[in-house]
Amino acid sequence: MKGLLWLVRKQLAHHRVRSALLAACLGLVLFIPLRGTWLVQRYDHDLRARAATTPLVLGQPGNRFDLCLGTLFFRQARLRPMPWSAASEWTDRRDMVAVPMHLGHHVQGAPLVGVTPEYFERRGLQLAAGQWPLRPGEIVLGATFAQELQARVGGIVRSDPAFGFGLDGPASQELRITGILKRAFAPDDRAALGSLSTTWLLDGHLHGHDSAQDLRAQQPDLVLAESGDQVLLSGAVVPDQEAQRDLKRLHLHGSNEALPISAILIWPDDEMVRTIAQTEVNAEGTWHMLRPAQVIDDLMAQTLRLKTLIDRLVWVLGLGMACLFAVISLQSAQLRAAELITLRRMGAPPGYAARLIGLEVLAVALSAGGLAAAAAWCASRALPNLVHVL
Template sequence: MSRAAFQLAARYVLRHRLQSALLAGALGLVFALPLCLRVLMDHAQRELRARAAATPQIVGTRGSALVLMMTALYFKRENLTPLSMAALNSLRQEDNHASVIPLHVRYHSQGAPIVGTDLDYFPFRALRIARGKNLTRLGDCVVGAALAKRRGLQPGGHVFSSPEQAFDMAGVYPLKMRITGILTANGTPDDDAVFVDLKTAWLIEGRSHGHNDLAEDKSVVLKQEDKNIVGNAAVMMFNEVTDANLGSFHFHGDAATFPLSAVLVLPQTAKAEALLAGRYAKSKEEQLIRPRDEMEALLTQLVRLEGFGASALLLTATAALLVTALVFALSFRLRRREFQTLEDVGVSRLALVSVQALEIVLIAVAAAVVGAVLLSVASHAAPHLLRLVV
């Protein structure tokens, strides 16, 4: 193919740049979509498997194993029957060679999950305090790196819990929580969460409260029997824990009945893991799941769905290729007089065929560039898209 043929093809493509750009963009898009889907699925499978593999076992109430797993690993606020503190105490008291980490995931702060747990959770997930300090008292929280960056949060600031219902007039007041620290980023859902201790999570739930000393303000006393004072509806509850009012906060009810969403179980040996699995296999109220097994079952279904999606995209790409061939055929037919003129001035038929072939090649190269850009964007966006979906 001569240089003159290339120049003729390039000039035509540049002269009709809008038509060429639309054609290249459409081709690049339809052929890049299956590859982008593959990239996103590969990344999702790696991340989901890694999070599940890092968590040996989860204990929760009987029900959907998938819901329990998503609650414990990804802090989804599902309609999950709560586990009692008695179940956690039982695990801790037994000599089962396993560490346990409780989780209470029910409330949120403007969409960010509030996770009630204990300090063992942070080394388990390789989370460290990047700025500030860890939890020190009731009402404190530490914030994930991505959430802190997105909202501009700093140690010493505050976040509020959100009510479960928009117009819950009789509900619990939103709790103003003091931010004591910002966690390091680890590229997991931990980066988008607010972490508190279990007592603070129960405080949000209304199982604890603080108020002024009723003995000093008789106007809010409903009745008094010996040392027991009952306040009326005029008693103002504190919606923030401070050093000054910390001593006024107290819990009501039996602590053994206080709720948990799940318990992460970390057996020290394979034998301990098998013994725990056997114990909960007989339980009618509680269940023990292995996140790795549950995740593999979920991913098997996702792979099947991906196959259907890839087949649909392949059919779309085939249709786009046929339409592109039709566009080129019609274009060359409409330009028949132009080619006839070039042939009359001495351009050979071989040169004209070369011009047509080069036009197709230039469009294909442009389409490949568009596809490569889309694939690169998909690779960089995969972690963020996974956070939005999961």
């Protein structure tokens, strides 16, 4: 046996380029399903873990995947807004905790999510430094985002313009970082979180500017009309862009009740409350209430169907590769016929040549497996989490 292994080693070393190429080709064929399985397993785990900690989501009727992935993973989704008045029906209930949230804004490319303080409690988020946001214009940063930004407590970041470079949209705002969260291994790590009033500030619903009296005295061209104690100001009035520095100037136009929110996350006290709430809401039809776990099940079922198809294709590819490998091995055996005859004449026992070739094939296959596993491990370190990318 020792002699056999020595001969295998010598043979592979002698044809090192051919052996390496064979191992790499086979490794690649093994790598794809291996990596695919790991990737899907991790995706599945991460999605389900997040969904499992969010019993219900309420939003406008529409694409349930958008609603679910938007509210749970802060995915860019154009969710139709709900009025704030719709939230009070849920936040006032004592048999559940409802967390209204407002999505759609960004800070330095990361999502800025407006939530009520219960969000931090329900998600178990903790501060690594600083304090929770208390007023409009204050935010806390997730651990990964803070690290990428090299942000510190007390620092200022500017929000991304809500409408790109359009001049007619609300101006971007300076936002004060009041705290940095501990790593939660969740989408919150890559986000900025603030109060709902912060997102309303970025929407332009809440803003600060000089008083109408001051504008009338100093820039009368900005006053379009006056009637009694009503003053109509021009759209050219520039609102404060550092609103949090002078909160007394902040004011809302219109009714508080009409302010927009994207969705409401709901944590009911028990299963009965959850079932009744979901049934009533969906039967009534104005809003749509869904269980994220069910939506993720459906999403994963789709993903797994696709993965099964890809796996089958990979197996066909693998079969082709195996055939090619067999042909190469047979050709190699034919080329080595003289060598194998010499071995038999030298007294090698019957079947020695077959074992030699078999061991060579096994060695290449094992090397390919090792390469595939190593490549899959490296890829898992290097490639981003699918939950953040997809």
